[in-house]
Every structure is written in structure tokens, then in C-alpha cells.
Amino acid sequence: xxxxxxxxxxxxxAAYTAWxxxxxxxxxxxxxxxxxSDISLLKLEICERLLPLPExxxxxxxxxxxxxRAFFSACAKEIRTCENVxxxxxxxxxxxxxxxxxxxxxxxxAAAELGRFLGRYEAGQQREELEKAERRFEGFLRxxxxxxxxxxRLKAAVSLCAGAVAVILML
Amino acid sequence: MKDGKYLEAAGxxxxxxxxxxxxxxxxxxxxxxxxxxxxxxxxxxxxxGKESELPGAGSVSPAELDFVIEKxxxxxxxxxxxxxxxxxxxxxxxxxxxxxxxxxxxxEERRVVCALLSVNIRIAREIRGVxxxxxxxxxxxxxxxxxxxxxxxxxxxxxxLRDMIRGLSNGRGCSRSYRCAVADERREIAAVxxxxxxxxxxxxxxxxxxxxKADSLISLIRCMNPEIAAMDEITRPEDSMxxxxxxxxxxxxxxxxxxxxxxxxxxRGAWRELKRIFERxxxxxxxxxRRRYSVYETGDSRA
Numbered sequence: 001x002x003x004x005x006x007x008x009x010x011x012x013x014a015a016y017t018a019w020x021x022x023x024x025x026x027x028x029x030x031x032x033x034x035x036x037s038d039i040s041l042l043k044l045e046i047c048e049r050l051l052p053l054p055e056x057x058x059x060x061x062x063x064x065x066x067x068x069r070a071f072f073s074a075c076a077k078e079i080r081t082c083e084n085v086x087x088x089x090x091x092x093x094x095x096x097x098x099x100x101x102x103x104x105x106x107x108x109x110a111a112a113e114l115g116r117f118l119g120r121y122e123a124g125q126q127r128e129e130l131e132k133a134e135r136r137f138e139g140f141l142r143x144x145x146x147x148x149x150x151x152x153r154l155k156a157a158v159s160l161c162a163g164a165v166a167v168i169l170m171l
Numbered sequence: 172m173k174d175g176k177y178l179e180a181a182g183x184x185x186x187x188x189x190x191x192x193x194x195x196x197x198x199x200x201x202x203x204x205x206x207x208x209x210x211x212x213x214x215x216x217x218x219x220g221k222e223s224e225l226p227g228a229g230s231v232s233p234a235e236l237d238f239v240i241e242k243x244x245x246x247x248x249x250x251x252x253x254x255x256x257x258x259x260x261x262x263x264x265x266x267x268x269x270x271x272x273x274x275x276x277x278x279e280e281r282r283v284v285c286a287l288l289s290v291n292i293r294i295a296r297e298i299r300g301v302x303x304x305x306x307x308x309x310x311x312x313x314x315x316x317x318x319x320x321x322x323x324x325x326x327x328x329x330x331x332l333r334d335m336i337r338g339l340s341n342g343r344g345c346s347r348s349y350r351c352a353v354a355d356e357r358r359e360i361a362a363v364x365x366x367x368x369x370x371x372x373x374x375x376x377x378x379x380x381x382x383x384k385a386d387s388l389i390s391l392i393r394c395m396n397p398e399i400a401a402m403d404e405i406t407r408p409e410d411s412m413x414x415x416x417x418x419x420x421x422x423x424x425x426x427x428x429x430x431x432x433x434x435x436x437x438x439r440g441a442w443r444e445l446k447r448i449f450e451r452x453x454x455x456x457x458x459x460x461r462r463r464y465s466v467y468e469t470g471d472s473r474a
Contacts, residue, residue, distance in 0.1 A: 008363050025203070028356060046249055047249070050249055050250050050252075052245055052246075052247035052365060053245075053246045053247045054245065054246065054247070065452065079246055080409040082240075083186075084186045086237070086238055086241060087233075087241060087246045089432055118246070119241065119245075119246035119247050119248060119249070120237070120246070120248055121242075121248055121249070122248060122249055122252050122255065126249055151305075
């Protein structure tokens with residue numbers, strides 16, 4: 001009885017790990033894709049509609065992806081209340097706090113850097129920087145869709161195999 | 172207790188300089204006109220027309236100048252592109268932040284791409300009631316008379332102009348309220364920021380913010396049917412021509428001009444034309460540190 005329970009636990013753990021790997025990859029893709037859309041929206045609001053940054057951030061704080069919603073909400077709140085810190089520091093701080101678990105180091109750095117340009121230049125210069133950021137995140141997303149998916153499948157397969165080996169050894 | 176406008180303007184300063192500004196004694200803060208920040212030098216405050224270093228503040232860093240502009244523009248410099256081309260940003264509260272920067276060329280337009288070199292925060296103070304002593308003398312039997320405000324820079328022309336518009340619009344200090352229109356090219360009269368005037372310019376006043384004042388004046392007369400139209404600083408011939416055109420339409424005018432007095436305008440050869448447009452002139456002078464407002468009838472030989 002105990003042995004059967006052990007086999008079941010190992011099988012479930014392996015399956016759960018495989019599922020988590022696949023879900024993690026999916027989540028990363030979702031966050032990257034949503035962030036790319038948010039950058040495009042920022043570009044539209046700032047460079048075309050000339051919307052003040054605090055109002056553009058308010059709009060983005062209605063984002064559906066939880067970590068991005070938390071990030072933009074924190075930025076939207078502090079841009080209005082913080083008197084002593086430049087906005088670039090607020091943006092960078094919250095990017096690292098809210099997105100570090102969902103993005104890779106390079107992606108996180110690119111996201112944190114974006115705050116250095118927002119609201120501090122004329123629309124044309126901000127457009128250039130936002131377009132650069134768009135291109136970078138498009139690259140990250142493409143890489144995630146190809147390499148990341150393969151890596152995810154590999155991790156899932158390794159988890160399942162490890163589980164299967166453990167089960168065989170326990171039989 | 173320090174006045175609200177001083178505290179508001181000090182709020183734009185970087186933390187270390189703000190602390191030094193807030194430590195100034197109350198008597199000095201009341202007469203403070205501007206904060207001046209220059210990269211690599213200690214910040215100063217303009218007190219009664221003289222610059223004094225802010226005690227306790229260190230040299231201004233380029234990052235601190237960036238901070239000022241960021242705060243003044245509400246982290247939205249793209250919304251202030253037009254005024255930025257003129258070299259200033261209007262902060263919340265109507266404080267005007269003048270900018271000196273290394274400019275880079277981009278196509279046909281010049282724009283700020285390099286370092287900021289210095290900024291000047293002009294504390295926007297509304298002096299309500301400053302026009303009370305003047306307004307009753309500017310009305311004749313047929314109502315308000317077109318008026319030219321004359322003074323050297325920094326003597327309070329715009330402050331008087333704004334209070335006159337507010338008074339005429341609200342019917343304070345005059346026989347009735349008038350429909351007023353303002354061509355605010357330099358954004359100093361109403362100081363519109365994101366669609367909202369930062370100064371009270373009266374209940375019956377319409378504003379065209381930015382744009383060429385000569386064109387704005389004609390648009391206002393065509394579209395808004397004002398009884399009184401106001402504009403700041405007649406500087407170019409087209410400004411005088413627009414004022415003359417407005418006067419021919421039966422609209423009364425209020426405008427300002429830089430000069431030490433009527434005599435100086437006469438020497439410049441501008442007085443003859445201005446006399447035809449304006450029926451009254453208010454000359455602002457300083458006596459013992461206090462402003463004095465003298466009203467003249469332009470047709471009067473003593474004027």
C-alpha cells in the first residue's frame with residue numbers, strides 16, 4: 001500500500017513538474033507579448049496623442065497580466081506622489097520588483113532601462129527610443145517562441161523521464 | 172508661514188536645493204521672485220531684483236537640472252513641445268521655468284538633445300487687487316478705454332494686466348462686467364497647463380493659448396465677440412497692426428509694452444501709432460522699492 005502511494009506521488013510530482021515547465025514558458029511568452037503591446041500603446045499615447053505620462057500609465061495599470069498590472073499601477077501611483085526621486089528610478093525599481101520573476105536578466109534590463117527616456121524628451125525622441133524597445137522585445141519574444149518552447153519541452157520531457165525512472169526503480 | 176506660491180515653486184527644486192530654499196526666513200521668501208540654477212554653480216534666489224546664493228546648498232549638478240525640468244513638465248516633456256521651442260516650460264501653478272541648454276540640430280528644427288546648462292524658476296504670484304486703484308480711471312462715459320501698460324521688464328506689467336482682465340471680467344473695480352478675450356502667446360497671462368488656466372482670469376474670459384498673438388487676436392475678435400481683447404508685450408510691427416485692426420473693429424484693447432516711460436516710446440517713434448490705438452496709458456515705476464501706477468490720457472499733451 002505504502003509502495004503504491006509512493007509510486008503515485010512520484011508519478012504526480014513528475015507530471016506536475018513537467019506541467020509547470022510548460023506553463024512557465026507559456027507565462028513568459030504571455031508577459032513578453034503583453035509588455036510589447038504595452039510599449040506600442042505607450043508609443044501611441046505619448047507620441048501620437050501627446051498624453052501626459054501619468055495618464056498613459058493610468059491606462060496601462062488596467063493591464064490584464066497581473067505582474068504588469070502591479071508594475072504599471074505602482075509607477076502610476078508614485079509618479080504623482082513621489083517628490084524626491086526621478087521617475088527613471090521609480091520605473092526601474094518597480095520593474096525589478098514586479099517583473100524579475102517573469103523575465104530573464106536581459107529582458108528585465110531592457111524593461112528597466114526604458115524609464116530613462118519616458119517623459120523626459122520630446123515626442124520624436126521618445127518615439128525613437130520606444131521603437132528601439134519594441135524591436136528588442138520583438139526579438140526577445142521570437143527567441144522565446146523558438147528556443148524557449150524547445151527548452152520548455154526538453155524540461156518537461158526530462159521531468160517525465162526522471163519520474164518514470166524513479167517509478168521503475170521503486171517497482 | 173511661507174506663502175503657498177513660494178512653497179509650490181520650491182517643490183519643483185531637487186531635494187537638497189529645496190531644503191535650502193525652505194530654510195530661507197519668511198521675510199525673504201515673501202520677496203523672492205526667481206530661483207536660478209546653473210550647472211556647476213551654487214543656486215541663487217532673486218530677492219528684490221538682486222541674486223543671492225541659497226545658503227547651505229551645494230553646486231548644482233546636471234542631474235539636478237534634469238530633475239527640475241522633469242518635475243516642471245510633470246514627467247511629460249512631450250506635452251510642452253511648443254513652449255519648449257520658446258525656451259520654457261510652465262509648471263503646475265503657473266510657474267515659468269526658463270531653460271538654457273546645448274541645442275542639437277535635427278532637420279530644420281532645433282531641439283534640446285544635449286545637456287541643460289541652467290534653469291530659472293520664476294515664481295508666479297497673483298497679486299489680487301493690484302488693479303483696483305487703476306481700473307476706475309480707465310473707464311470713460313462710453314465704457315472701458317483701450318489701455319497700454321508701460322514699464323521696464325520685471326516691473327509687474329503682466330501681473331497688472333492679469334488683475335485688470337480679472338477685474339473687468341468679473342465686474343470688480345468697474346461699472347459692469349465685460350466679455351474679455353486673451354491672446355496669451357507666451358503663456359504668462361493665463362498660464363494654461365494641459366487645458367486648465369493656472370491663474371484666475373475671470374468668469375467671462377476666453378483664452379487662445381500659445382500661437383502668434385497677432386493671429387490669435389484677430390481669431391478672438393472674429394470668433395468670440397469680445398468687448399475687450401488683451402495681449403502681452405507689443406514687440407513686432409505686426410502686433411501693432413493687429414492691435415490697430417482690433418481697435419477698428421470697435422473692440423477695446425489692453426496690451427503691455429517694454430519701456431521706461433512714454434518719453435522713451437516717443438523717442439523710439441512708436442508713440443504716434445500707439446496713441447491712435449490706446450486712449451489710456453498706465454506707467455509702472457518703482458519708488459523706494461514700491462510700485463507706482465500712473466494713469467495718463469494718451470491725448471493729453473502731458474502724456
